Every structure is written in structure tokens, then in C-alpha cells.
Amino acid sequence: MAKKEISDERKALYYAGMAVSGIGILLFLSVFLSFMNPERMLSNGSVGSIMSRPFIGILMIAIGNGMRVVAARGVAGSGIILDPKKAREDLSPWSSMAGGMIKDAMDETEIHTKKEIVKVRCRNCSELNDEDAKFCKNCGEKV
Numbered sequence: 001m002a003k004k005e006i007s008d009e010r011k012a013l014y015y016a017g018m019a020v021s022g023i024g025i026l027l028f029l030s031v032f033l034s035f036m037n038p039e040r041m042l043s044n045g046s047v048g049s050i051m052s053r054p055f056i057g058i059l060m061i062a063i064g065n066g067m068r069v070v071a072a073r074g075v076a077g078s079g080i081i082l083d084p085k086k087a088r089e090d091l092s093p094w095s096s097m098a099g100g101m102i103k104d105a106m107d108e109t110e111i112h113t114k115k116e117i118v119k120v121r122c123r124n125c126s127e128l129n130d131e132d133a134k135f136c137k138n139c140g141e142k143v
């Protein structure tokens with residue numbers, strides 16, 4: 001029986017990854033803010049330590065994104081361990097979501113694609129028969 005919901009651990013990991021990425025982005029942007037404010041840059045220490053910030057920032061963004069991928073798709077689903085059976089289980093919330101979306105789309109278009117009922121009148125007895133009927137349901141004559 002495949003799980004249809006994402007576990008709390010994976011949810012927690014997802015939001016932790018989001019936080020790590022967020023800190024990374026702030027760290028990355030803080031460098032540009034420092035450049036716009038040279039006095040603050042000097043008071044914050046040497047230029048060298050400021051220059052290392054964007055790299056740490058990018059690294060944190062990458063780690064955070066990785067954490068979110070693993071959290072969303074599971075260890076097997078994201079390809080960290082090669083296990084198609086487990087991957088299918090890990091991805092089942094997404095598969096069922098995709099299935100649900102297709103179903104929604106089908107329901108939406110059903111109104112437009114609903115087949116029109118066409119009746120064919122028998123030449124012998126004037127009885128109305130279905131379009132695909134080969135013989136008249138009333139007199140048995142070929143339609």
C-alpha cells in the first residue's frame with residue numbers, strides 16, 4: 001500500500017531546506033548591500049571575508065535546494081538511492097496529485113466532449129433507432 005501523504009519528517013526537512021536557502025540568499029545579497037555602503041564594509045572587517053560571503057551564500061542556496069528536493073521526492077524518488085520500487089512509493093503523493101489534476105481536467109472538458117445522441121429513423125416503420133444500430137428495434141428491418 002503506497003503512502004499518499006508526505007511524512008512529517010520530510011515536511012520538516014523541506015521547510016528547513018527553504019530556511020537554509022533563504023539565509024543563503026540573504027548572505028549573497030548582503031555582499032551587494034555592503035558594496036553600496038563602503039563605511040559599513042570597512043567596519044565589518046576585511047574585504048576578503050566579505051568576498052567569501054557570496055560563495056557561502058551560493059553553497060547554502062544549493063544545499064537548501066537539495067534538501068527540498070530530497071524532502072519532496074524522498075531519498076529514492078530524488079535518485080540518491082537507486083530503488084525504483086521505493087521511488088514509486090516516495091513519489092506516490094505526486095503521482096496521485098498528477099492523476100488528480102488529469103481527472104480535474106477531464107471533468108472540465110467532459111461537458112464539451114460529451115457525445116451527441118443521434119437517432120436514425122427507420123425507413124420502414126418510422127421508429128427512431130440509435131445511430132449505431134444495424135437493425136430496427138421495432139420491425140427488425142436493416143437501417
Ligand SMILES: [Zn+2]
Binds near residue numbers: 127141
Ligand atoms: Zn422499423
